[in-house]
Amino acid sequence: MSDNNSSQEGSTRSPDLEKAALEHVEQVHTNERVPGHGNYYEKDGLRTYGDGEDHDHEPPMSFKRAMSLLAMAFLWTGSQIPVYLFGGIPPYIYGDLGGTDRWIWFVLANLLSLAAVCPFVGSLSDLMGRRYVAILGAGFVVLGMIICSTAHSMNTFIAGMVFAGIGAGINELTALAVTSELAPTAKRGKYVAVLILTIIPFCPSVLWGQLIASKYASAWRWVGLLCGIYNFLGLLLTAFFYFPPPRVNSQGLSRREILGQIDWVGGALSIPGMLLFMMGMQWGGYQYPWSSAHVLAPLILGFVLLVAFFVWEAKLAKHPMFPKRLRQDPRILGLTLIITFISGSQFFSVLMFWPTQAFNVYGHDPVGVGIRGLPIGFSILAGCCIVLWLLSTFRGHNRELLIISSILMTAGCGALSIARVDNLYQLWGLLIVAGVGIGGIVVPASIITTIICPDDLIATIAALTLAIRVIGGSIGYCVYYNVFISK
Numbered sequence: 001m002s003d004n005n006s007s008q009e010g011s012t013r014s015p016d017l018e019k020a021a022l023e024h025v026e027q028v029h030t031n032e033r034v035p036g037h038g039n040y041y042e043k044d045g046l047r048t049y050g051d052g053e054d055h056d057h058e059p060p061m062s063f064k065r066a067m068s069l070l071a072m073a074f075l076w077t078g079s080q081i082p083v084y085l086f087g088g089i090p091p092y093i094y095g096d097l098g099g100t101d102r103w104i105w106f107v108l109a110n111l112l113s114l115a116a117v118c119p120f121v122g123s124l125s126d127l128m129g130r131r132y133v134a135i136l137g138a139g140f141v142v143l144g145m146i147i148c149s150t151a152h153s154m155n156t157f158i159a160g161m162v163f164a165g166i167g168a169g170i171n172e173l174t175a176l177a178v179t180s181e182l183a184p185t186a187k188r189g190k191y192v193a194v195l196i197l198t199i200i201p202f203c204p205s206v207l208w209g210q211l212i213a214s215k216y217a218s219a220w221r222w223v224g225l226l227c228g229i230y231n232f233l234g235l236l237l238t239a240f241f242y243f244p245p246p247r248v249n250s251q252g253l254s255r256r257e258i259l260g261q262i263d264w265v266g267g268a269l270s271i272p273g274m275l276l277f278m279m280g281m282q283w284g285g286y287q288y289p290w291s292s293a294h295v296l297a298p299l300i301l302g303f304v305l306l307v308a309f310f311v312w313e314a315k316l317a318k319h320p321m322f323p324k325r326l327r328q329d330p331r332i333l334g335l336t337l338i339i340t341f342i343s344g345s346q347f348f349s350v351l352m353f354w355p356t357q358a359f360n361v362y363g364h365d366p367v368g369v370g371i372r373g374l375p376i377g378f379s380i381l382a383g384c385c386i387v388l389w390l391l392s393t394f395r396g397h398n399r400e401l402l403i404i405s406s407i408l409m410t411a412g413c414g415a416l417s418i419a420r421v422d423n424l425y426q427l428w429g430l431l432i433v434a435g436v437g438i439g440g441i442v443v444p445a446s447i448i449t450t451i452i453c454p455d456d457l458i459a460t461i462a463a464l465t466l467a468i469r470v471i472g473g474s475i476g477y478c479v480y481y482n483v484f485i486s487k
Helices: 002-023 063-086 090-097 105-128 131-149 154-182 185-197 205-213 221-241 255-260 264-283 293-316 330-360 366-372 374-393 398-418 424-442 444-452 455-486
Strands: 037-043 047-049
Touching: 063 105, 063 131, 063 154, 063 185, 063 205, 063 221, 090 154, 090 330, 105 131, 105 154, 105 264, 105 455, 131 154, 131 221, 154 185, 154 221, 154 444, 154 455, 185 374, 185 444, 205 221, 205 366, 205 374, 264 293, 264 455, 330 366, 330 374, 330 398, 330 424, 330 444, 330 455, 366 374, 374 398, 374 424, 374 444, 398 424, 398 444, 424 444, 444 455
Parallel strands: none
Antiparallel strands: 037 047
């Protein structure tokens, strides 16, 4: 009797239960499926779901999560400080090592190697995971700082900055990607803003560099030790505390299948292509005539390799470095990348020109040079953090934020042309305006692209924006420097 009652109750409840169950079944459209991956899907082609992770709610700040974010903060700041600190003291470095005709290459070598490896490593990171890629990047920076600190010639110092640049590119894109993944999509801007704030102690990098390097002839080497220790701490924090879940991109795949999805041909074409092309751009008109073989050979060869890379990616690659799924919103993505390119030309030119100008035009006093470098450092940081925070606060107004930042950048950088020996007082405000504008684009543009592109390709798109920013900086600096020396 009781069995009959139970069965009757079950039968009367079953339609309601079935209806409730049906209400919880989410439709997955065909365009949300990821080709070759049945273990997850992308809602609206962007947000990852079906992988067993909660991507909508902010998890509690556990010790493990906090230490993972701290590790990323060390990696991000550590990727920036070699260029910031060494870039503020070139006269001390080439005064000790020589190489006054090529010292600029220690900055350029860092940036070019960074841009060259980023796209390949970004796609590799999305496929194979962030942990070991981050550890490798920190190891490269530490190795580079050891070489720089023990160098006895400018060529050796430049070689050290190449290794540091490779590691810096890996760590910057990894830190941005991991922080974006650890944050709910709606709060990515705020999380990355806090990440960027960790560089505050190094905003007076020109001042710190000047105070260290001015002690005695080879005191600049302590800068390399400082950068090396900082990055080694980031390596240790990553090794002991950052254990992310397996990448959804490679779940269920054998090691051979994973290796088969890596775009080895794309990497072999893009890395030397970008390096050769940008090296030719930097040599032209500065160290060698534009018509010389020293300039034309790398320019032409690099251009041919890059054209071959684009043809390979568009027509031939089975698993391209930049999948078509990145183009969920091609118009916004294209405009953001163009703005990133232009902001890069302003960012790196200000970073490399202003400390030299502050030293040679307005006096050699270390404290004075350091103080004159404060406005640009703090204003770029302020612009980054303000716009990143507003991205999360005023959702849907990304375009307006980029327009305002572009106006400030253009007005501030252009107005710096009024600089004379006797009007330093007029430049303080202009440096702040230019810095806020540049900062409002440099990192926020990368975060905007991670919002409008699929979650499982965060490192790929972050690497693309980083590479375009550095290419823009390289080409912009080349143009500006050739105009400068022609005057």
